[in-house]
Amino acid sequence: MAHIKLGDNSLEKETTTLNLGPTHPATHGVFQNILELDGERIVSAQSTIGYIHRAFEKIAEHRPFYQITPLTDRLNYCSAPINNMGWHMTVEKLLGIQTPKRVDYMRIIAMELSRIADHLVCNSVIGVDSGAFTGFLYVFQKREDIYEIFEEICGSRLTTNMGRIGGFERDFNDIAIAKIKKFIAEFPDVMKEFENLFNRNRIFIDRCVGVTPVSAEKALSYSWTGPLLRSCGVDYDVRVAKPYCSYEEFEFEIPVGTTGDIYDRFLVRNEEMWQSLSIIKQALVKMENEPKGVFNAEVPDYCLPPKEDVYSSMESLIYHFKIVMGEVPVPKAEIYHSVEGGNGELGFYLITDGGRAPFRLHFRRPSFINYQAYTDIAKGGMISDAILAMSSLNVIAGELDA
Amino acid sequence: MAEVKMNNQAVLDKLQLKFADAIFNVSEPHDMLTLTTTKDKVIDVIQFLYNDEELKFRFLTDICGVHYPEQELALGVIYHLHSLTNNIRIRIKVFLPESTPRIKTLTGLFLGANWMERETYDFFGIIFEGHPDLRRILNVDDMVAFPMRKEFPLEDPNRTDKNDDYFGR
16 A cells, blocks of 8 residues: 655654653563654664663762672662672672682572573563463562572572672571572473473464574674674673683583574573573582582671671671771772673773772673664564564663663 | 684784884783773774784774873773684773863774763763764763763762761762
8 A cells, every 4th residue: 555645844744753661561661762653664763761870880989899789789680699799700800809619609500590580581571572471470480489599598589789709698508509409400390381382382483583683793793792692693602701700610502593583582591591500500519519618708808797796796897897888908900800691791890099989880781782773673673573672682771771 | 723822912013013103001900901092093993903804803892981080181981892703802092181072983883882982972071073873871861961070979069968078988
């Protein structure tokens, strides 16, 4: 059908402007996109971000190290432990602290559990947005199990503020270990069921295959990292390229896709969860071979003393006060440390000048960098595909807006 | 495969051969090659690193700003580049005067530079010449200050209920 041609002076336009967001139920967060639509087809789109900007980089310039950890929680809040540990490892690099092997394995367990939780949310939400609610409900039980493990490890669930400089505040207790083992035993069945619901589902495949494909060249030019880049066929993973936290000792594969469409992104994340599960199993075995009871490096100047001691001994109280107030020696340095976050390379660029707070701290936030390709890949497609594309990018508003 | 392992020294040698008078303050903090160049040369340097068949720095990890108020060239732009094939990173810094913080854009080489430069403009007021859409990105459009500059206060300076001396701020 031919379009009606409007005169040059007409007040009407040939396209419709639609404001998608900032609080649209289909966008899972505060995202605004102004779309120019020709029927249901997107002619052009413009993103507006920053609705929940909280000035983390500015705040960080006024806070000692431990008060920055809660800021990192609120970046990608779907996998907060990875952010916490990435930050603590950055500070350890600054201070030259060598962590015991057991601490590394404990950290890997926490980080890989959060990667699974992160990917479960993203992939099940792709299902929800394509009309399949069941998988979402099934896997959220497992996400709940992961959060219960976090509760045992550090006392909180979503914004975990987990760990200390040099390791952890306390050892994994027996309940935590039992819950991790239970999770390892139960997760494969749930994951298989989840994959059975989606991987060969005709409707799901029709909605995902060939939708918003991205070439490897374009993904690299957009500085994509994480599962998104790997779905385009580039096998870049920080855990392998620049191993941190003893990842070099572990056997795992980096899944890659070929076309970079929504289906590939989905499959890559699914496979990564299997790999994470395998890493957790290996880490648990390695952890049990290490001397028991070692859960942080011996760095009393930087690691907060146990709370019971703070109440009962003068020395611990002094250390506690000094560490919280940032009255500890800090070398002058410049550091870039990155970890493989839930949705890409999470980098911490830290400049210190010897003061109690960083001189400059910049977060390389994968959501921010990945999301700028969104208007580009959504252009020319249907509006319903754009919704699905947004969920498949796994953009977390907290990390996007810092 | 007879692959010559690239290292920082080899990268530096190549750069110094090509841009002898524009590379200074070379250091290696925590094994990352760090150097400073001038605002006129920076795009050429990055283009050279990108094009060189051995170096292949074809991944832009990040662009961010920094502010050293006591320096003559107070505003810095810091580029982190990554050669995925050689698996090495490089950090390139450029310093600009506060009076004319202008530098050429990198958007012609990397699509991803777009928002990174917008963020740097938004927080430091550094103007990237030739950028297709240089607007604020995280702060509100009608903001007049550049909040990551050091003189910008974290909190309302007129507050009287808090004595910052006790908090080390």
